[in-house]
Amino acid sequence: MQDEALNNAAGCLYVVATPIGNLDDITARALRVLAEVQLIAAEDTRHSSRLLQHFSISTPLVACHDHNERAQSSSLLQRIEQGANVALISDAGTPLISDPGYHLVAQAHAAGIKVVPVPGVSAAITALSAAGLPCDRFAFEGFLPAKEGARQKYLQRLTQESRTMIFYEAPHRVLGSVRAMAEVFGGERQAVLARELTKTFETIKRASLADLAQWIGADTNQQRGECVLLVKGVDTKAATDEISVDTQSILKLLCNELPLKKAAAMTAQITGVRKNLLYQWGLDNLASS
Known part of the structure; x- marks a missing residue:
């Protein structure tokens, strides 16, 4: 079934999810939209060009990232108002989820431009589905502060959070973050490290925070790649x-x-x-x- 907006005279903004690792996870609709829009706004054009080349898509790319998004948005919205359809993608997963795109989407709504989601993979939901932690209610916390003191204070505010908490973390900080979580939440709290999801070295390790910290510290391979940390909420x-x-x-x-x-x-x-x-x-x- 064709997207009605692609056939309309007025342009619109598509928010398109792309694979987080395994390219087979892209949807047929995402491929069609990326091939048929007039322009793709990408977080990193060099990274996304490899994805497009893999699927033989020749749509032009323009950079839209944290450092230029505010300036780039007006140009993109002007193109859409003139009738062009534009797709927004991030390096991996669903745009805006700890990725650029918020300002572009917000300004599109403010300008009365139609915004169309093209759903697909999100690392947070992918990890939650396989974590074995309560998932009826959860809280996505994104990236923790990089500095130790700020990270500690942030975690302290979550000590009474009863929902499963989902964090993204850089590989070089994952061990420090798990150790901080063990100190703040208690070493016995159940947690999961989901690393390199859908990729060759995918790892999903469920353990107490204390055991998880020891396991990560003993194996430097677990401090590489894309990391999602999930922590069980407190039993109030x-x-x-x-x-x-x-x-x-x-x-x-x-x-x-x-x-x-x-x-x-x-x-x-x-x-x-x-x-x-x-x-x-x-x-x-x-x-x-």
Whole structure:
């Protein structure tokens, strides 16, 4: 079935998903759209030209990436308003998902231009489908901050997240991020490293954060390629049950003399309850008392 918009006089913007590794994952509709539009806006034209050459598609390419997207958008929208159909693609997967394209799509809507999604692969959903973690509700967090302090603070804000969390991570930072997650969420929390999805060396490893950090640290091959990290959310009922009335009393008494962070650390040593859980309980229950 042909896309109606391709046959209309008015142009439109297609947001086209491309493979994250295995080229066979591209859809027939994506191939047709990429072949029939007048222009393709690509994150990296050199990278995308190889994809187009593989499928014998000769549509012209123009660069649209993080550094030029705002400036490039006006030119692309002008082409569409003049009747051209334009496809937006990223280097791999679905555009805008931790990739460029937000400003172009937002401005297209503001200008009254029709935006048409052409769905396909997304690394986040691909990883979630094979992770074996709860997937009825999940939170996509994208890339963590690169600096250690900022990363730690970001993870601290997620200590009470009950949904499965999905992160993208650069290979040279994946070990540090898993270690930080083990420290903040607790080493026993279940997690998954999904690496090089759909490619030759695809790896999906499910383990506790502590074991996952040890496994990655022992094998430098696991610190290469495209990485998705998934972490099981906190069991809110179990977490609440874990802090007994006696434990709450100890924390309250220590908070009378110490800052909450130090009081939580000392209470953890006394009771064996996780420090981060105690700290969050204190924020939720003692801040206003």
